[in-house]
Amino acid sequence: MAAIDCGTNSIRLLVADLPDPSAGPQAPLVDLARRMEIVRLGQGVDRTGRLAPEAIERTRVALAGYAAEIDELGVDRVRMCATSASRDASNAADFRAMVERTLGVAPEVVSGDEEARLSFTGAVRGLPADAEPPYLVVDIGGGSTEFVVGTRDGGVQAAISVDIGCVRMTERHLHGDPPTADEVAAAQADIAAAVDRALAAVPGREAATLVGLAGSVTTVVAIAQDLKEYDPERIHHARVPYERVAGVTADLLGRTAAQRLAIPVMHPGRADVIGAGALVLKVIMERAGMSSVVASEHDILDGIAWSQQPV
Template sequence: MAAIDCGTNSIRLLVADLPDPSAGPEAELVDVVRRMEIVRLGQDLDRTGRIAPEALERTCRALLGYAESIESLGVSDVRMCATSASRDAANADEFRAMVVDAIGVEPEVVTGDEEARLSFTGAVRGLGPDVPAPYLVVDIGGGSTEFVAGGRPVGGGAATVDAAISVDIGCVRMTERHLPGDPPTPEQLAAAEADITAAVDRALSVVPGREAATLIGLAGSVTTVAGIALGLSEYRPDRIHHSRIPYADVARVTDELLVRSSAERLTIPVMHPGRADVIVAGALVLKIVMERTGMTSVIASERDILDGIAYSLTR
């Protein structure tokens, strides 16, 4: 099976084999191929309301490469989900036509609620019994951030979703809206923090995140902050996945990032070149979520909506 997640900042491919049925309902998929390209599909979308032609071209190139991998591996079951950027764009039909031409599959432009539920499924599966429920899963994307609360039903089994909401405070959107400075000015940071705080509080009025026992953070902003906090000399998904990062480290890393220029952030060993200009906004979202929920630590997960899309193909 193959899953494709097309977000505001990146597009990702997962080709996986089904887990061994004898391993039980919490068994994880077996990765065959996992790829990621930063395409910035949401470039200027918050300002113009449209996907830029050059962003469509970058996304098309990435999809053509993914189509080659899917064909070479003989995969027939493919699901592609497109999230915040393609939901918001006035020229979403142009995006859909490009996707069909590139990979022969109609993209599903999922709602924020469905995006949240897919993220939760991918993040919670495989956590293990030592991580207490209920969970608050926060997926910090490029255009939006998803908040999902849930846990395990009595007697074990697959995790269940109790409440979910998507709010427009992704790292690309917040950078373009509030943080043009390099590094951002104190006034720009104050505006971003106010916008993020209001959106987080709005999300927490719907999702009971303050009642959760465990905070799980998803996507590149979280895993990058985790990699920096861990002092890694290179990006190591195996070290980052399920690492527990204290709030003090999240706050320290955020403060270090916001006073550096994009060029200076690029010198950080775990920093992806396509993330250096938006990581401040992503780190601010994570830091403010922890402050507003009172969470003292976050578990960083390398498993997220992409894995949730793949799991949906096993039903």
């Protein structure tokens, strides 16, 4: 089967075989391909309320490549979920028509609640034994961040999606290169207000373990580990203390985009928005009272894959 996650900043593909049901509830997916392209579909959506034609075209090019790989690997089932940017846009029908022409299936514009549940499912399978439940899973995207509280056995207890993400916060507040102290303060206040709303809706402060998902988190964790290249195996399930996250965040916000781009683990499409993404993670840790974060390379993409498992 194939899973495609089309977010505000990136579009990702997972082609995998589902494990045999007899292998048990913690048996992993058998990955055949994982791909990621930065297409910035949500470019300007916070300001204009529309998907930019050039952003739709960038997404089409990436999706055409994924469609070719799906055909080559002989996939039986495809599910594509589109998230924050395509929920917000007034011209979402143009995006939907492009996907159907290119991929042959319609995208599902999932609700924030469904997005949160898919992220939780993908993240909690295979968590190490020292990650104590209940979990607060946060998926920091380009346009929104999902907060989900639950356990592996009991599933999701509560979930909410709020409109803070690395692209949205950068476009709204962080205009300088590097951003000014006033810009950072304004972004931090905006993020803190949204995080407090989320934590009033879900009991995140009662969770024992914070699990962080998506590129902003994994990039911060890679920097915190002083990796010389992006290594998913070393990032997956790494635990980083708050003090290190705060230090990396301050460093990123103090650099120009060109200086961030020179960091060995930095994806070129993330350099201009990583400061805001790191700030979202730092504020979540502060407001939820979390002393550390466990990174997961498995997230909504894996959740989309698991959702295709026969009942």
